[in-house]
Amino acid sequence: MPGIDLSDKGIEQAEAAADRLSALTISTVYASPIERTTQTATYIAKAVRARSATTSRCDRKPTTATGPAARSPTSPRPTNGKSCRPAPSRAVFPGGESLRAMQSRMIDALDAVVAAHPHETVVVVSHADPIKSAIAHYTGMHLDLFQRLHVSPASVTVFDFHAYGALLVKCNDTGGLAISFPSRRPPDRAEGLRDRAEKQS
16 A cells, blocks of 8 residues: 555565675666555665656556455455456456556566566565566466466566576565475475385385
């Protein structure tokens, strides 16, 4: 929502993202006009010594329920009163727009940025749902499946745009993937073979 600044944790995350991106040669940093994104973009632009540009095309209209209303038992709800989760592409939020329209607007904005910066590395700071909708579009995923993607605060998703399309290089990178899922670490192969041998003997 407008009027909400980055928290102390948000500033820490923005600075960490800026530090990781500082190794790249970035020409311009774009952001949606919401305060959290413009503040994040400022940290990044300062770290990479890039020009910062705010664009209202990336995230101007309310697309999903946010704030206290979003946490109520009846939301998020499209105009027909049914939950948007089974078919997000058909959801239209009261006073906002459909998720499909949001995705279209996001892609138009990103395509315009890419066209304006040929052979350059550019950062666009946005929000989770628009980023997930862009990932879905450029990887050929239907919008109804975009909630299967996860985008963490201040994470980095990288696309390489070229004449033949877009290549997803990184998704939701936070610089600490090795410790993100410690409980999901696959068992050591040798240990698994030993366990199997013991069971068979």
